[in-house]
Amino acid sequence: MVQPDKYIIGVDFGTLSVRSTVVRVSDGFEKGTASEVYKHGVMDTHLTASKGEVLPPDFALQVPADYLEAFQKSVREAVSNSGVVVRHIIGIGIDFTSSTVLATDDKGIPLCEYPEFTHRPHAYAKLWKHHGGNEQAHRLLKVAQERNESWLPRYGGLLSSELLLPKVLETFEKDREVYDKASFFVNALDWINWLLTGKLVYAGADSGFKRHYQDDKYPDAEYLEAVSPGFGNVYKDKMSGPIQPLGSKAGELTPKMAEWLGINPGISVSVGNIDAHVTAAAIQAVKPGIMTAILGTSACYIVSGPEFKEVPGMLGITYGGIADGLWCFEAGQSAFxxxxxxxxxxxxxxxxxxxxxxxxxxxxxxxxxxxxxxxxxxxxxxxxxxxxxxxxxxxxxxxxxxxxxxxxxxxxxxxxxxxxxxxxxxxxxxIETMKVHGVEIKEIVAAGGLLKNKWLMQLLSDVTRIPLSITEATMVGALGSAIYGAVAAGCYETIEEASEAMGSKVPNVYKPHxxxxxxxxxxxxxxxxxxxxxxxxxxxxxxxxxxxxxxxxxxxx
The missing domain is CATH 3.30.420.40 (ATPase, nucleotide binding domain)
Incomplete structure (x- = not known):
């Protein structure tokens, strides 16, 4: 008797919309896809979810309920479009923009849903490109430099306001009532999985890149207290929980969420990942020396290597950031x-x-x-x-x-x-900064909306003098999440193996002239x-x- 095909749902939460795909485990074929935009988009000038209050400069907020509404619609539509029998769907994997930070109660309810906080900006989700904590980021960096904190080289010796810690410190200093009310501060990718499984599990790779979790520990309480008195125990008080590696199972889909999504309960839910980072698996760029370039509204560059190298200006350097046994180096451009x-x-x-x-x-x-x-x-x-x-x-x-x-x-x-x-x-x-400091880059594999501009892709190859490969996958992020989901569901032993089987790459489409x-x-x-x-x-x-x-x-x- 022929065994039926198995499928994984991959879900990619982007800046403006969520994209879902139903992927065949054996070869990565996308059977059905769908996307849904967020109702309120990005609130960067006015708090449109409330009474339209004017926001300070550099704010970028979102409404968590928008994520859930779009999530449900896109998954249900993707499953319907696929024609796949629901019982053949064995797992789900998600990614999310990061660091997108939510303040929640002990059950995962975002504080912006509390009537007393609907008009308070710091109670909403702070999107990855929220730069309201610039001053906090500079102060966190200054004190870290003065104390010679051991984790600082993992972030290129610098500290971006796009990370979690400046955003949480901003809330601590700008709206103490919201901070005190919050039981947890979570990155959105962990929050979604918390809702899906009923368990709060922190993703190891995201924790390393965005939450300052390095060498199995967070920054010392003494350091955080020196930055802002009363802030020292933020990790202990507001972010306690188990941390798991990529490709592991965060839990199983609860009956309530299964009914909500229109799929079966008990299926595997993989540990979440950063939206840009799942792309490496989707485009067969997991191995050392192959740089993933995600080119969209902004640009993210990630590459793996067998050894740690201290590279200035990196957004993050994390062991196991893409796959087990490899160091992952991340950099990017805030706008492209x-x-x-x-x-x-x-x-x-x-x-x-x-x-x-x-x-x-x-x-x-x-x-x-x-x-x-x-x-x-x-x-x-x-x-x-x-x-x-x-x-x-x-x-x-x-x-x-x-x-x-x-x-x-x-x-x-x-x-x-x-x-x-x-x-x-x-x-x-x-790229030159990475190479000068010992990180090998021999190929670029590009993904994202800008691939359709062929002249721009050739320009990038000419300027960098590196061959540029592309992907033919239609929903790269969602496919990448499905690949990690397949590993968590036990279909493949390693991420590299799953990437080779399910990923998509057309090599050396553009070559430098x-x-x-x-x-x-x-x-x-x-x-x-x-x-x-x-x-x-x-x-x-x-x-x-x-x-x-x-x-x-x-x-x-």
Whole structure:
């Protein structure tokens, strides 16, 4: 008798929507997919979930109930679209943007759902790109440097406000009532699994990258107390719980949640993972020396190596961060596609919009077409890709974007191309920093929405001088989560084995062209001069301007 195929549900919680897929365990074939957007999106100017209260600068909040509504709809639709018999679905795996932090009660109910906290910003989910804790991040770093904390090299010697600790410290200092009421502060990927299984289990890889859990321990209470009196026991009081490695089973789906999702109870639920990191398994980039590049609104770069290397400016360095037995190095750019979208929204004339419409092209494709015919350097511009701060290598969210060389003859396509080049130069700076400090990178495998811009992908290969592979998977994050889910369900012994069987990669689609690379080298030298001048302390005008801006609006809050 032929054994029926087995399936795993993979769920990918992104910045604006959740995507679900039903994946065949034997070969990774996606039988059914679905996606749902979050009702309130990102609240970065007003608390639209309440009475529209104005938010301070650098806030990025979300409504946890939006996650659940979209989650339920996408899973049910994906299962329906797949035509798979429900009893053949044996597991579920999820990923989430990180560090997205929730304050909850002891049952996992977010505090923003309490009537007394609906108007309090710090009671809502703080999205990964919430930078309201910039000041707290700088103070955490300063004290860590003074004390020579042993974990600091694991974060490149720097500390980003995108991590969990600055966000929780911000709540502690800005809204003590919310902090005191919270039984737990959890990253969203652990929160979802808590609801699915009824057990709070912290994911080991996410804990290492985003929660400062290194060498089987959190930062010392003495250090945290030195940063802010009364904050020393935050991990003990607000984040206690077991920590499990990737590919392990967090628990089993409860009957209540099974009915809610329309699937069977008791199936395996794998330990959660970071949204970008699951991509490595989906695109067969788990092995050492193969860099995963997730190119979307922002950019995330992860690569594994057999040994720990101290690399400055990393967002995180964690053992077992992608697979057992390997160190994982993570860096990124706080904005990539967001920079191009910003320019499309604010820098294109009506004439260009009309021409693009007449040619049946999106503005992105239209500007790329016009920019692609230029000679390298013809526009006379150089840009810095810091429109949402610098995540790596400088790890400074007070930095801002810049375009140098504009004249009265500068056209929109000139600026658009310069911005694309700046994103590629930022990627090269990250890659070169890793390589200089002993991390091997011999191939880049790209995923994300920007893959559809073939000219941009070739630009990235030319600038970095590294072959660029791509994936043909339609929902890469959800597929990656399904792969980890398959390991947790016992279908494969290792993540590497599951990735080879279920992942998708088309190797070396883009290869560097030496003559173009030489010309980009000249522009890259100019980029580095500006990078160091504005980014490493020679001229801190960007930070001063941001401070002036904050002073100008502080009376509103």
């Amino acid at each position: 596609g967001d920079i191009l979208a910003w320019f499309i929204k604010n820098g294109v004339t009506e004439e260009y919009k009309k021409e693009a419409e007449e040619q049946g092209l999106s503005l992105h494709n239209y500007l790329t077409k016009k920019a692609a015919v230029q000679e390298i350097g013809q526009h006379g511009l150089i840009a810095l890709d810091w429109h949402n701060g610098n995540r790596s290598i400088l790890c400074d969210h007070n930095l801002s974007g810049m375009i140098l060389g504009q004249t009265l003859t500068t056209r929109p396509e000139d600026i658009y191309r310069a911005l694309m080049e700046s994103c590629a130069f930022g990627a090269r700076k990250i 030496e003559s173009r690379s030489l010309k980009y080298d000249q522009l890259y030298k100019e980029y580095l001069i500006l990078h160091d001048y504005f980014g490493t302390g020679e001229n801190q005008v960007m930070s001063r301007l941001k401070k002036i801006k904050e002073e100008a609006v502080k009376d509103k809050f």
